[in-house]
Amino acid sequence: MSALTAQNKMKSLKFKTEVTRSKAEVSGIESLIRTMLRKHRTPFMIIKRCALQKQYQRFRKCLPDVIPYYAIKANPYPGIIKTFVKLGASFDVASAAEMKQVLRLGATPAKIIFANTIKSPEDISAARKRRVRLMTFDNEPELYKLAKDYPGARVLCRIKVANIGSVVELSLKFGADPDQAFFLLRKAKALGLVPAGVSFHVGSQSTNVENYLQALEISSGIFDQAKENGLPLKIMDIGGGFPIQHFDNEIGINFERMASHIKKQTKMLFDKNVKFIAEPGRFLAGPAGILVTQVIGRTFRNNKNYYYLNDGIYADFSGIVFDHCRYEFKTLRRGQKFLSTLAGPTCDSLDTLSANEEIPELYVGDVVYVKNIGAYSSASATPGFNGFPPAKIIIV
Ligand SMILES: Cc1ncc(COP(=O)(O)O)c(C=O)c1O
Known part of the structure; x- marks a missing residue:
């Protein structure tokens, strides 16, 4: 076998190992999410x-x-x-x-x-x-x-x-x-x-x-x-x-x-x-967090699927505003992907998480999850980011 062929074989083996590893990682995360769903209501954040x-x-x-x-x-x-x-x-x-x-x-x-x-x-x-x-x-x-x-x-x-x-x-x-x-x-x-x-x-x-x-x-x-x-x-x-x-x-x-x-x-x-x-x-902290949400509503508008999740920018996706962060949205469903919009649950149009996601068709109750979201997410969702509480309300 020539040195070049051996090298190519090694490369392809490495590629296969990496693909297998990432598939195993996905199935590990998804089976963890399924287990957690039996015990916890969404939204929840898993910290590994x-x-x-x-x-x-x-x-x-x-x-x-x-x-x-x-x-x-x-x-x-x-x-x-x-x-x-x-x-x-x-x-x-x-x-x-x-x-x-x-x-x-x-x-x-x-x-x-x-x-x-x-x-x-x-x-x-x-x-x-x-x-x-x-x-x-x-x-x-x-x-x-x-x-x-x-x-x-x-x-x-x-x-x-x-x-x-x-x-x-x-x-x-x-x-x-x-x-x-x-x-x-x-x-x-x-x-x-x-x-x-x-x-x-x-x-x-x-x-x-x-x-x-x-x-x-x-x-x-x-x-x-x-x-x-x-x-x-x-x-x-x-x-x-x-x-x-x-x-x-x-x-x-x-x-x-x-x-x-x-x-x-x-x-x-x-x-x-x-x-x-x-x-x-x-x-x-970032890589440790996996946020798990569910679809609470769906519609078709502007030629796209719109999915409304039970978490949004006023909560764990606050990083979109404060941290200028973009996330990779994943679903447990497989199949053909369609251009879709994901939005949060509040009555505010700003509460839109992504206007252009390629994801499979989803139904109410389906899971949408995000990895690497352990930092500047739940922290800025709670009142008192950095330990500075909001003003107390005094009704007179
Ligand atoms: C003073 C100070 N130290 C540390 C940090 C943490 O930075 P990073 O999360 O980018 O590591 C920040 C972030 O705002 C900061 O303001």
């Missing part, structure tokens, strides 16, 4: 603990020198937090409510970063009371608040970095100009705080590794400037943003490759004694 563990291990393996602080805003469900506590993870919280939750579920104060650059005075005092010392900031007025309510807090200056190609832009609202970072850190010291390092966020679902590489280069310049001026920094926080595959056949997302570039860059630019941390949310 093994997927949480797998993502955590993947992160640790690919970036062994970067400590992951799970950003609970992605999904603060207690079972998820407990799973990460057991795995030894640290946590990123955005409010005192989130902080209290992770502490209640077993995290220790030393394993928490308060990573919201704007904190209410009450939340700063809550952090002090609970000895959560590490936090981010990006402006001078915030330093005065921290100095007043939490002298001795350890602060990381969040800088504004490029978010090119990221699905959710996170540098519009946050981040100091990098040129100002050293001066802000020096000011922090003068005010009785402990300037500990730099942080950034390249935007959520960032498939562009250049964002990280460039942000690390800018940050290393701040570390050098601080060191030269007698203010050695210890912590480099590379934020979140690590992307996941939302669609089965999505290309261009390769966490392993991205992580290896990041690893190389950190080794090249920073001293050995610098501690690296990250704030992954979507990467850790």
Whole structure:
């Protein structure tokens, strides 16, 4: 057999194995859904603990020198937090409510970063009371608040970095100009705080590794400037943003490759004694979630099938609005596919999930499910995203 034939045989074997594996995965998920349907009413979200563990291990393996602080805003469900506590993870919280939750579920104060650059005075005092010392900031007025309510807090200056190609832009609202970072850190010291390092966020679902590489280069310049001026920094926080595959056949997302570039860059630019941390949310929670809904109504309009599901953008599909996310809708039915529209159950036309889905004909009661929906879905569906509750209603 020629080398080329052997190579082709190997390729075809690999292809067959991959197809068999993905078929097995589909049948595994679908039989899990059928089992759950016997016990639970839809809509429900299955969170696969093994997927949480797998993502955590993947992160640790690919970036062994970067400590992951799970950003609970992605999904603060207690079972998820407990799973990460057991795995030894640290946590990123955005409010005192989130902080209290992770502490209640077993995290220790030393394993928490308060990573919201704007904190209410009450939340700063809550952090002090609970000895959560590490936090981010990006402006001078915030330093005065921290100095007043939490002298001795350890602060990381969040800088504004490029978010090119990221699905959710996170540098519009946050981040100091990098040129100002050293001066802000020096000011922090003068005010009785402990300037500990730099942080950034390249935007959520960032498939562009250049964002990280460039942000690390800018940050290393701040570390050098601080060191030269007698203010050695210890912590480099590379934020979140690590992307996941939302669609089965999505290309261009390769966490392993991205992580290896990041690893190389950190080794090249920073001293050995610098501690690296990250704030992954979507990467850790997203792949674990499978949302299961049912058709509650159907019609034919605009030359298309319209199916109304019992979950929509005001609930677990809120990511369509807030997370700019698109999902792959799957059905348990097989057969010829037709162009269809999927909509949520509310009386609002905005509550349309997809106007152009190729799916088999469905009937009332049929299941429509979505994988990789564990992050920024149920979290933003509940009142109090990030731990900030809506206004209470006072009838007068
Ligand atoms: C400060 C901060 N850290 C971490 C995250 C988590 O980001 P991701 O889910 O993209 O990893 C976010 C997301 O909004 C954030 O604002």
